[in-house]
Amino acid sequence: MSHLDDEKIALIAMGEPAGSDADMEHLVECENCAAEVAAMSRVALVARSSVVEGDLESPPADVWSRIHGELGLTSAVAADPASDVHPPESESESESASAPAASAPVSAAGPAAATEADAAEAAAPRHRARVRPRRRSSATMWILAASMALVVAIGAGVWIARTLTPSSAVIASAELAAFPDHPDAEGQARIDDDGDGRRTLTVTLDGDELVAGDYREVWLIREDGQALISLGVLDESSGTFRVPDSVDLDEYRLVDISFEPVDGDPAHSGDSIVRGELDFA
Template sequence: MSHPESEILALMAMGESVASPEERAHIEDCPGCREELSRLRHAVDVGRATIDVGELDTPAPIVWTRIADELQLSDEVRTDAAAAASATTEAPARPEPGPAPVADTATRRSRRGGGRRPVFRAQWILAAAVVLVLGVGAGTWAVVRQLAPTPVAQAALDAFPDHPGASGTAVVDRDSDGADTVTVTLNAPNDPNGYREVWLITADATALVSLGVLDGDEGTFTIPSGVDLNRYVLVDISDEPVDGDPTHSGDSIVRGQLSFG
């Protein structure tokens, strides 16, 4: 089945039994859904922990409007949320606690019959807080995904004869501004003679660009904006002597060709 709606996960995080048996089974088997539910529960715990901290800033009305738009809430729910937010803003200072009055049976019945709407309001506000903290709405998640770097190419890096047993990987990520980075990993059993350097090389090996020194077994490097990855398709990691010569030593440890898509 498909992933449960974000609103279902938000209500589950607040302790509501709203998920069907199929949805609960999916969540138990889906790492992504379990992680999202865990984060929502953490947000709920944080929100509840701040209830007694004192005076909190009241969000502007536009905040509730945007949340309602994000969750595609009905007009009735929007009205309830706006009324609850207004009541929170306009509520008088809380008096000092005194002896608790004893309610008669009729009063208790009245409270039970009319108590559902205030509880719902409180739950909606808490759900809104979860949305604000973690961006539960599908549109917000879409924005986050758009801002996150996207893998556009990858390569398996194979060992050269002088470095048996070596291997590596390369993954090119592109951010929302179109800037590219490449993350390389290297597994080389032999210590380098000097230092290891990462290169981009054209398919015919007539041009190359140094991206920098690999410190350790993994590193992320910015690809210069003028480098065309349609030409510089080879990722190379070399063993460089400390001799002050900026050119490639000719001693490649691993190399591989980028595959796009």
């Protein structure tokens, strides 16, 4: 059974109208050709779905040299396909260039010489068929080059995103001192800014014992003690809470962690465990 050539497999995989009805029937019957088309189709799909709209830039010359070395290709395809792309020659042109001329006269040496010439001519197609699977068509090379360029572009995009993304910074901290009813408790607090104005409060608390039926709540309290804001419930020994954008931390500088009974009252219970003032130095 003769298989589809590399050029035709690559074009079919890219959705080009290159296959005849006979080729399509062959793909249904031949598992090897169907598997090659499926593999190349996945590569083409990833490349198309990952590239933004606009003109594609040619990959650097060293990309092709790395592909060439990785695949162990021959020196016949060492040149970068992006710098010199020629349309593939037709099957008839290939055969006419490689096959001996049909009009060549028979040697005067007689039947023996003619027999040797016929044998050489018959061997030539078999030689082409033997080396053909190792040849890579220009379309196949373009898919490989595009895949390598895509990997490079994705890697560069990740590096740029990491480089340009603002890093989080600690802008304030506080040591949280224990109240007399909780002498063994101690805590710390810090305010982080992610670089885009979003702030978070992270607290840690050690040395307290949670009483059954109670929970711990984290608060920001104004310096004069006349207003406070609940940030949430502290379930573990540490927790991180979003500070609302409207909160002025120059006013709400006190961080408080309290025991709260499950009584449906959202107000502060008055049973503070630890408290401390944020230092913005």
